[in-house]
Amino acid sequence: MDLTVLAADATSVPMNLGALIVFDGPAPPPRELLGLLGDRIPRIPRLRQILRRTPAGCGRPVWVDDPSFTVGRHIELLDRPDEDLLAVAASLLCRPLDPQRPLWRAALVAGQDGHALVVVLHHVVADGLGGLAVLAALADESADAAALRDFPLPPPTARELASDAARARLRALRSLPGDLRRGVAGLRELGVGRVRPRMAERLSLVAPTSRRRALTRVTVALEDVVTIAHRYGGTVNDVVLCAVTGAMLAVLRARGEHPGHLIVSVPVSGRTSASPGRLGNNTGVRPISVPAIADDAARLAAIVAATREQRLSTARAVSAGPLSALFRILHRTGLFRMFIEHQRLVHTFETNVRGLRSALHLAGSRIGELVPMVATPGNAGVTFAALSYAGALTVCVITDPGIVPERQPLAAAVRRTFDVLARTAVSSVM
Numbered sequence: 001m002d003l004t005v006l007a008a009d010a011t012s013v014p015m016n017l018g019a020l021i022v023f024d025g026p027a028p029p030p031r032e033l034l035g036l037l038g039d040r041i042p043r044i045p046r047l048r049q050i051l052r053r054t055p056a057g058c059g060r061p062v063w064v065d066d067p068s069f070t071v072g073r074h075i076e077l078l079d080r081p082d083e084d085l086l087a088v089a090a091s092l093l094c095r096p097l098d099p100q101r102p103l104w105r106a107a108l109v110a111g112q113d114g115h116a117l118v119v120v121l122h123h124v125v126a127d128g129l130g131g132l133a134v135l136a137a138l139a140d141e142s143a144d145a146a147a148l149r150d151f152p153l154p155p156p157t158a159r160e161l162a163s164d165a166a167r168a169r170l171r172a173l174r175s176l177p178g179d180l181r182r183g184v185a186g187l188r189e190l191g192v193g194r195v196r197p198r199m200a201e202r203l204s205l206v207a208p209t210s211r212r213r214a215l216t217r218v219t220v221a222l223e224d225v226v227t228i229a230h231r232y233g234g235t236v237n238d239v240v241l242c243a244v245t246g247a248m249l250a251v252l253r254a255r256g257e258h259p260g261h262l263i264v265s266v267p268v269s270g271r272t273s274a275s276p277g278r279l280g281n282n283t284g285v286r287p288i289s290v291p292a293i294a295d296d297a298a299r300l301a302a303i304v305a306a307t308r309e310q311r312l313s314t315a316r317a318v319s320a321g322p323l324s325a326l327f328r329i330l331h332r333t334g335l336f337r338m339f340i341e342h343q344r345l346v347h348t349f350e351t352n353v354r355g356l357r358s359a360l361h362l363a364g365s366r367i368g369e370l371v372p373m374v375a376t377p378g379n380a381g382v383t384f385a386a387l388s389y390a391g392a393l394t395v396c397v398i399t400d401p402g403i404v405p406e407r408q409p410l411a412a413a414v415r416r417t418f419d420v421l422a423r424t425a426v427s428s429v430m
Helices: 002-008 030-043 085-094 128-138 158-174 176-189 222-232 236-254 296-311 320-332 336-342 407-429
Strands: 016-023 049-052 062-065 075-080 104-111 114-122 214-221 261-269 283-291 348-353 365-374 382-389 392-399
Touching (some): 016 085, 085 104, 085 114, 085 214, 085 365, 128 261, 128 348, 214 365, 214 407, 222 236, 222 407, 236 407, 283 296, 296 407, 348 365, 365 392, 392 407
Antiparallel strands (some): 016 114, 016 365, 049 062
């Protein structure tokens, strides 16, 4: 999946993800926060490393220590009194990272609505679970006091790389039967052979995207969403899917469009946790076809029925294999950008990461809210990222403002669907 991320990083926006970290009350003093990050960030090896291609025949790219690494080169102080925090965060998210340095940045932002910390990682460094592991390692609550290893370690020699690549090829030959079985399972996870493939209908929300993104957030009580999920026999993500598709349908109806279905790509993690020393990506995808039912409760029931069979599958994230093969072939033939900007497989992407139950602190200041961010390339004019944290569920609505200027109506429709479903769940219990 790391190779797939690299292959996909050739379109309008960089393959970045991150979080807007909003403090309860005053933010930590900049000098104190910078000192804390300077002490804790070096304990996460990947944040001190750069990605290097290997010579021909020496295998895949490798991570090596950056001998010139300093924390100060990655952190900036931004005074933006006339901008809201989400606008600043969107700008940082869409700015490419320097491939000659470790692939991350952070900014302590003073905006018109307060202070916050914005952290951006390239997706090849970590997926959503890995990003949470990084944040937890930086927080005051972290008990990780692992001693720093020697730094910088010398990069591997060409002979070492060639020897390692040869062993990897032998392992690949021995594991070929299992890989083929996982490949077949991966195709089933993508829906191939299980149902007749459905092409995504042409919609005005789907068009080649630009280099810009705009962010809007909706925050609701996680307990209410769990209650709704239990009432309908589904999951929290089923409820989120219902809310975001309901919002898309509302905007499309206002534009005079009436699709029969919306197809949503939903990432599936192949692991339940990550650690600062074990980042990278382990994610497949499942396309979910959601019928365009106006009634929120009926649409949620249809979503639960559609996802129930998939939840029972013991194979998770196995679609990474066939997806990686396809994307890398397209990348090598120079067709990837054309494919991703004109694909008709999905209308949008929705990611949902189960976060932390208890609040974290940085330099003694409580983190009140975490807003997830992800830059998705291609032709999805609106995408969604959800994250639970300290009893709240935040859904970030990510739009290309040229394709979807209705970001506020979208966010309002997401909230309205949550409210309608919550009232329905309460009334059914009574």
